[in-house]
Amino acid sequence: MSNNKQKITPQAENFSQWYQDVVKEADLAESSEVRGSGIVKPYGFKIWKLIKAQLEKQIEETGAEDVYFPLLVPIANLEAEKEHVEGFAPELAVVTHAGGEKLANSLAIRPTSEAAMYKTYAKWIQGYTDLPLRLNQWNNVMRWEKRPRAFLRWSEFLWQEGHSAFATKEEAEKEVWQMMRVYEDLYKYLAIPVLVGRKSESEKFAGAEMTISAEVMAKDGKAIQGATSHYLGTNFAKVFGINYLDKLGQTQLVHQNSWGLSWRSVGAVIMAHGDDNGLRLPPNIAPIQVVIVPIIKDGNDKEVLQYCREIQKNLKKLRVHIDQRENISPGYKYNYWEVKGVPVRLEIGAQEVQSKQVSLFRRDNGQRDKVDLADLPQEVKIVMKDIQQNLFNQAQEFTKSHIHRIEDVAEIKDQVGFFEASWSETKESEALLKEKYSITSRVLLSKKAEQKPKNKKCFITGKEAKHDWIFAQSY
Amino acid sequence: MSNNKQKITPQAENFSQWYQDVVKEADLAESSEVRGSGIVKPYGFKIWKLIKAQLEKQIEETGAEDVYFPLLVPIANLEAEKEHVEGFAPELAVVTHAGGEKLANSLAIRPTSEAAMYKTYAKWIQGYTDLPLRLNQWNNVMRWEKRPRAFLRWSEFLWQEGHSAFATKEEAEKEVWQMMRVYEDLYKYLAIPVLVGRKSESEKFAGAEMTISAEVMAKDGKAIQGATSHYLGTNFAKVFGINYLDKLGQTQLVHQNSWGLSWRSVGAVIMAHGDDNGLRLPPNIAPIQVVIVPIIKDGNDKEVLQYCREIQKNLKKLRVHIDQRENISPGYKYNYWEVKGVPVRLEIGAQEVQSKQVSLFRRDNGQRDKVDLADLPQEVKIVMKDIQQNLFNQAQEFTKSHIHRIEDVAEIKDQVGFFEASWSETKESEALLKEKYSITSRVLLSKKAEQKPKNKKCFITGKEAKHDWIFAQSY
Numbered sequence: 027m028s029n030n031k032q033k034i035t036p037q038a039e040n041f042s043q044w045y046q047d048v049v050k051e052a053d054l055a056e057s058s059e060v061r062g063s064g065i066v067k068p069y070g071f072k073i074w075k076l077i078k079a080q081l082e083k084q085i086e087e088t089g090a091e092d093v094y095f096p097l098l099v100p101i102a103n104l105e106a107e108k109e110h111v112e113g114f115a116p117e118l119a120v121v122t123h124a125g126g127e128k129l130a131n132s133l134a135i136r137p138t139s140e141a142a143m144y145k146t147y148a149k150w151i152q153g154y155t156d157l158p159l160r161l162n163q164w165n166n167v168m169r170w171e172k173r174p175r176a177f178l179r180w181s182e183f184l185w186q187e188g189h190s191a192f193a194t195k196e197e198a199e200k201e202v203w204q205m206m207r208v209y210e211d212l213y214k215y216l217a218i219p220v221l222v223g224r225k226s227e228s229e230k231f232a233g234a235e236m237t238i239s240a241e242v243m244a245k246d247g248k249a250i251q252g253a254t255s256h257y258l259g260t261n262f263a264k265v266f267g268i269n270y271l272d273k274l275g276q277t278q279l280v281h282q283n284s285w286g287l288s289w290r291s292v293g294a295v296i297m298a299h300g301d302d303n304g305l306r307l308p309p310n311i312a313p314i315q316v317v318i319v320p321i322i323k324d325g326n327d328k329e330v331l332q333y334c335r336e337i338q339k340n341l342k343k344l345r346v347h348i349d350q351r352e353n354i355s356p357g358y359k360y361n362y363w364e365v366k367g368v369p370v371r372l373e374i375g376a377q378e379v380q381s382k383q384v385s386l387f388r389r390d391n392g393q394r395d396k397v398d399l400a401d402l403p404q405e406v407k408i409v410m411k412d413i414q415q416n417l418f419n420q421a422q423e424f425t426k427s428h429i430h431r432i433e434d435v436a437e438i439k440d441q442v443g444f445f446e447a448s449w450s451e452t453k454e455s456e457a458l459l460k461e462k463y464s465i466t467s468r469v470l471l472s473k474k475a476e477q478k479p480k481n482k483k484c485f486i487t488g489k490e491a492k493h494d495w496i497f498a499q500s501y
Numbered sequence: 502m503s504n505n506k507q508k509i510t511p512q513a514e515n516f517s518q519w520y521q522d523v524v525k526e527a528d529l530a531e532s533s534e535v536r537g538s539g540i541v542k543p544y545g546f547k548i549w550k551l552i553k554a555q556l557e558k559q560i561e562e563t564g565a566e567d568v569y570f571p572l573l574v575p576i577a578n579l580e581a582e583k584e585h586v587e588g589f590a591p592e593l594a595v596v597t598h599a600g601g602e603k604l605a606n607s608l609a610i611r612p613t614s615e616a617a618m619y620k621t622y623a624k625w626i627q628g629y630t631d632l633p634l635r636l637n638q639w640n641n642v643m644r645w646e647k648r649p650r651a652f653l654r655w656s657e658f659l660w661q662e663g664h665s666a667f668a669t670k671e672e673a674e675k676e677v678w679q680m681m682r683v684y685e686d687l688y689k690y691l692a693i694p695v696l697v698g699r700k701s702e703s704e705k706f707a708g709a710e711m712t713i714s715a716e717v718m719a720k721d722g723k724a725i726q727g728a729t730s731h732y733l734g735t736n737f738a739k740v741f742g743i744n745y746l747d748k749l750g751q752t753q754l755v756h757q758n759s760w761g762l763s764w765r766s767v768g769a770v771i772m773a774h775g776d777d778n779g780l781r782l783p784p785n786i787a788p789i790q791v792v793i794v795p796i797i798k799d800g801n802d803k804e805v806l807q808y809c810r811e812i813q814k815n816l817k818k819l820r821v822h823i824d825q826r827e828n829i830s831p832g833y834k835y836n837y838w839e840v841k842g843v844p845v846r847l848e849i850g851a852q853e854v855q856s857k858q859v860s861l862f863r864r865d866n867g868q869r870d871k872v873d874l875a876d877l878p879q880e881v882k883i884v885m886k887d888i889q890q891n892l893f894n895q896a897q898e899f900t901k902s903h904i905h906r907i908e909d910v911a912e913i914k915d916q917v918g919f920f921e922a923s924w925s926e927t928k929e930s931e932a933l934l935k936e937k938y939s940i941t942s943r944v945l946l947s948k949k950a951e952q953k954p955k956n957k958k959c960f961i962t963g964k965e966a967k968h969d970w971i972f973a974q975s976y
Binding site: 065 | 533539540541542546547566567571572590593594596597601610620636647656
């Protein structure tokens, strides 16, 4: 029986293959018969459930309420906002027949719900007392993908999408950043540092005035767009007629935001923390936080298993699993759970039983330790915190050390990571960059938006630079 | 400003209109632009969230794990099981175009996921150690409806669907009943008694060997199918090739179950508990369990609101809301929250502040009481339990008193409720019953399945009766 660790391609050899191998060997997900759509298996889904539970709590704390709008959207609604339909039309899946008949008007599966919700917002919002309106939904959306990738780029994905309407631009702009802070906190919970700032004209959401993004650096130096928050201005309010009477009885357009985070975040966890041995999960979202591996020898199974169960009881506040599979060696089990990224492994054999100790192995740094049984609950608690922090620190150091300041576009070659450069912010220069180097602007970091560029000349065109931006290849 | 209570049609006048009025006036849901699909609003969705949270816990306790399979299903998969496709083909919504192109093979939006999952089950299940496989998913499904009704019959609905595979028929049959007990417990949590038993050949799930159902009686005497659990036998295993090698190395087919509960349960809560004043929610799933209405007079608002907040603090384990809306009379607020079914209302005016008391109103029975502030947390706790029990008792008494034993089909006329009758169990007699009386068999109660019929003659055909069945009109 060859172990699952041996089946993982080293990151340095082929990162893309490494990712596929980890998704498979950690038993997270697989592709389905429906091209572009994936099947998420129990272990992978549990990670998403734990992420979702945390974000759900955070969103509720902001006062937004959950709703459910239909999966299907009249095509005419999608066409109402010109930029929006241009952005999404190529990715739509269209229902033409239903209930045994051809539909008079085809319906699209929602690629996002602005066009599904905002006609109703126009009905619900009449006066200033109806504002702000802040609703959220957890659902599935569909954007037809030609080049699917597990979690990061499937045609169908699960996410939450929040949709807010405010009386004023100021309130909307406040919330668009507030929700981005919610996402930053969520990523912190995943031990992942993010780069936050606004998107360029080419990269913003189709139909938005401004998009703010949280960008994650994968270990191959590419960017993962981890979450976005959009200020939609009055673009949709105009086409869907979302007006309200203000205190003076004047008709006004609402200012809107939408914000979303999907199970791409699972992909980000894999790519930001994983190593050549597989997943490394932060304890906060590890489906199993502690795995106990009994080492059975010479018929001591009763004694050892009894001790394992005692330990499990002592750790009842954690998600603990005893691997009792028979006819499988402890070594095989060690590999198995390392690939699955379980933060802490406890190895229990005759020696541990006798000495009332436990052998503790940390997945994040490979350290081993002997812990007295009496100290175990307290020790594991400390170790969990430490792993969470260590993963964050490692990811932060990696990110920081892989942002390269460049003055000329030619410097991009052969460097792994993100690039910081002074940029003219023109669409033409970004198109050129994409074509020649496959890289795009990722964000204008918030603090950089208030500073002059380090270099007066644009790193691509040599023309006047406006700000220092972050660039990268992206997933 | 006319209050929302006045807009509700009395149940006795027109129950169907009463239901629509309650859904609207309690602000639960509304219809959408997409015919047959609904929009669930925050208050309605919160009820579903609370139901879901409870059922999620119960399902997890049985050891089933959550997964996610694609929304879209190849038509060929649906066609594999003959009875299954006959049952669902008329209700399918079909995607013919995606990503700007016509698809070579059309895809259906899942009406249920047997056909979406079981080819993969065939891959995952190889040997007896892969069994049992017990997976569950929370998702949206689509069954095109010609006559939609909020929550009970929308084209798109949210639900959970569990799919299990076992080595033996015995294990499968054990689980199919086990999961029905999970649903019975869930309905008990909703203060709703259910009638549990197996379905007739005409009424069982398309493709199943046996369907067990939990039937709820609405206050108009009609039946709501509240949850179902199906023993699929080896029907799907045969067509999808789900085999395993047993301990002797023999190839065997698996025995399968599927079981589901949807947001119809919200409809059941409305129809089982509601009265002419609107919703009556069991405390377990009331989005607001206690509403506090301040009675402001002669500028005493600070004092009264301060007292309200103190009370809210004392009740912090409950979902409490203070209705601080200005320029709205207490009487209007009373009606408003009664329609929304809030179990307990506390009325706080100058008198209550002075006497350190609280006026407590119970939605379930209309009783009012004065409670000393010091006793409030304890008293509210007792009242909550009592309301939960009282709603269950009322529903149980209503159900019991509306099951009519009949010996002849002609007795059906003008009677509201369910009917118990001795039946020959033939498809022809059921078809006749449906056509002439619009009623169908609901369940063969478990205990009745082991007894001989009270009457030897079938109440429809006069031929030999097999068992005593429950019949009713159904939603």
